[in-house]
Amino acid sequence: MTPDQxxxxxxxxRGAVTLMIAAALYEGVSYSGFFPQVLLPTIQSIVSTLYDxxxxxxxxxxxxxxxxxxLFGFALAITLGLPLGILMARFKPVxxxxxxxxxxxxxxxxxxxxxxxxxWFGIGNLTTILxxxxxxxxxxxxxxxxxxxxxxxxxxxxxxxxxxxxxxxxWKVIIPGAFPFIITGMRQAFLRSWIAVVGAEMIxxxxxxxxxxxxxxxxxxxxxxxxxxxxxxxxxxFVFERxxxxxxxxxxxxxWGMVRMAKG
Amino acid sequence: MPAGAMQDAATxxxxxxxxxxxxxxxxxxxxxxxNAFPFLVVGAIWEAIARYGIFPRKLFPTxxxxxxxxxxxxxxxxxxxxxxxxxxxxxTGFGLAAIIGLTIGVLMGRTRRAEDICLPLVSILAPIPGLxxxxxxxxxxxxGEVSAVLLVAFVSSFPIIYNSWTGVKAVKExxxxxxxxxxxxxRRMFRHVILPGALPYILTGLRLGLAQAWRILVxxxxxxxxPWGLGWLIFGAREFLNTDAMMAGVTVIAVIGLLLEKYxxxxxxxxxxxxxxxxxxxx
Numbered sequence: 001m002t003p004d005q006x007x008x009x010x011x012x013x014r015g016a017v018t019l020m021i022a023a024a025l026y027e028g029v030s031y032s033g034f035f036p037q038v039l040l041p042t043i044q045s046i047v048s049t050l051y052d053x054x055x056x057x058x059x060x061x062x063x064x065x066x067x068x069x070x071l072f073g074f075a076l077a078i079t080l081g082l083p084l085g086i087l088m089a090r091f092k093p094v095x096x097x098x099x100x101x102x103x104x105x106x107x108x109x110x111x112x113x114x115x116x117x118x119x120w121f122g123i124g125n126l127t128t129i130l131x132x133x134x135x136x137x138x139x140x141x142x143x144x145x146x147x148x149x150x151x152x153x154x155x156x157x158x159x160x161x162x163x164x165x166x167x168x169x170x171w172k173v174i175i176p177g178a179f180p181f182i183i184t185g186m187r188q189a190f191l192r193s194w195i196a197v198v199g200a201e202m203i204x205x206x207x208x209x210x211x212x213x214x215x216x217x218x219x220x221x222x223x224x225x226x227x228x229x230x231x232x233x234x235x236x237x238f239v240f241e242r243x244x245x246x247x248x249x250x251x252x253x254x255x256w257g258m259v260r261m262a263k264g
Numbered sequence: 265m266p267a268g269a270m271q272d273a274a275t276x277x278x279x280x281x282x283x284x285x286x287x288x289x290x291x292x293x294x295x296x297x298x299n300a301f302p303f304l305v306v307g308a309i310w311e312a313i314a315r316y317g318i319f320p321r322k323l324f325p326t327x328x329x330x331x332x333x334x335x336x337x338x339x340x341x342x343x344x345x346x347x348x349x350x351x352x353x354x355x356t357g358f359g360l361a362a363i364i365g366l367t368i369g370v371l372m373g374r375t376r377r378a379e380d381i382c383l384p385l386v387s388i389l390a391p392i393p394g395l396x397x398x399x400x401x402x403x404x405x406x407x408g409e410v411s412a413v414l415l416v417a418f419v420s421s422f423p424i425i426y427n428s429w430t431g432v433k434a435v436k437e438x439x440x441x442x443x444x445x446x447x448x449x450x451r452r453m454f455r456h457v458i459l460p461g462a463l464p465y466i467l468t469g470l471r472l473g474l475a476q477a478w479r480i481l482v483x484x485x486x487x488x489x490x491p492w493g494l495g496w497l498i499f500g501a502r503e504f505l506n507t508d509a510m511m512a513g514v515t516v517i518a519v520i521g522l523l524l525e526k527y528x529x530x531x532x533x534x535x536x537x538x539x540x541x542x543x544x545x546x547x
Contacts, residue, residue, distance in 0.1 A: 210396075
């Protein structure tokens with residue numbers, strides 16, 4: 001075993017030990033009854049709550065409702081953000097018109113629009129989807145715009161010299177060239193939408209959704225339901241971030257050798 | 265329009281002077297016009313919809329109504345009061361986050377042991393959207409000030425931890441070694457090599473953390489039943505269908521967000537890492 005590997009193994013052991021100690025500490029405090037157990041449920045009760053909710057399918061319904069909202073809003077954001085970003089980067093008048101608007105709207109946190117949307121569209125899916133859409137559009141738009149703008153001009157000239165027409169130039173040079181940025185945009189957009197959907201569900205409460213169930217559980221002092229839902233929220237977010245976007249990245253820009261793979 | 269008239273006066277005054285300045289003035293005017301044009305178009309569309317009465321006026325106020333309620337709320341001191349509370353909450357939460365985040369992040373970057381201990385915890389807690397913790401914090405610390413500030417601190421500390429950790433680790437090995445061979449002791453090494461070397465990352469982390477804090481705070485103020493605050497203002501305005509007050513609140517939120525992003529950190533960056541030639545200015 002090389003020293004590097006030994007170091008790596010020691011890191012893993014230390015990490016595992018930390019997690020176990022943290023869990024044991026938490027469990028100890030929880031069992032000690034120093035805080036009321038409804039507020040600080042034991043890990044055991046969190047796990048069994050999670051299991052129960054998975055077994056009777058309520059958790060799937062909540063997760064399904066949340067995923068529907070987030071994916072709908074996210075898809076809308078891509079449908080608007082991607083073409084508009086490309087247009088802004090390719091045509092100066094479009095950029096001149098939209099850039100000031102985008103820079104003015106971007107710093108408005110999506111949550112601050114929730115009350116307004118609630119007035120306009122009522123409580124429920126439409127409001128949540130629109131909040132997600134608002135949150136996700138700007139990272140998508142902004143990254144696409146800067147990606148297309150930052151395509152190496154040398155590539156454009158080389159392709160032009162080799163006789164590529166507009167259409168080919170667009171599909172074979174500009175889009176792949178901007179792709180690392182576009183992927184980053186999607187990633188950021190999803191991250192934003194994931195945060196936005198949880199918040200929007202808490203405020204614009206409907207009757208399903210992971211954000212809603214957490215907030216609803218507060219009323220009944222069900223901290224174990226809360227924790228179980230937080231675990232599911234974290235898990236889904238992790239799956240999307242790592243598996244979905246990670247594999248898109250691997251299949252495209254990494255294979256094309258445009259970005260180095262990050263460690264880990 | 266007084267603004268336009270003033271601009272005209274300025275242009276005329278400049279035209280009277282030397283020629284190159286005149287064209288610079290005209291160029292600036294054109295730039296302003298170009299930036300204002302989209303807002304005029306959107307404003308006109310908004311106004312048309314509002315006046316035409318497709319939606320009830322109460323829900324879709326004219327810009328005039330919004331402006332009037334903005335002025336009224338400002339003069340009566342309600343809007344500034346909300347704003348001050350929000351800003352204080354933001355700064356307290358973010359200040360806590362900066363202190364805790366930098367300490368943990370730098371420690372993680374410097375010692376392997378701290379990294380091994382903290383990284384698993386951080387990487388488990390960080391990807392969960394901060395707002396999901398809100399009800400939990402409300403249960404633990406009760407509704408109000410403490411929950412709001414702690415939540416903002418908790419949420420915004422993650423980007424700070426993450427970036428300062430990466431930054432300290434990204435300091436070039438060769439800088440460390442050359443400083444060492446020139447006889448720098450631990451403290452000097454930290455102050456004069458590691459800290460400046462990691463600063464671009466640290467600033468990025470602070471910037472991201474502040475942006476995060478700002479976004480979360482608005483939502484937290486709606487949920488945490490705080491007595492004052494812009495988030496509460498717009499949420500409370502909903503009850504009374506005060507859409508114009510709501511829009512006035514959103515405007516202030518947007519302006520603060522823009523100021524934080526554009527000025528505070530841009531200035532800090534220009535003053536440090538850009539001046540040192542470590543990164544290029546964003547301008």
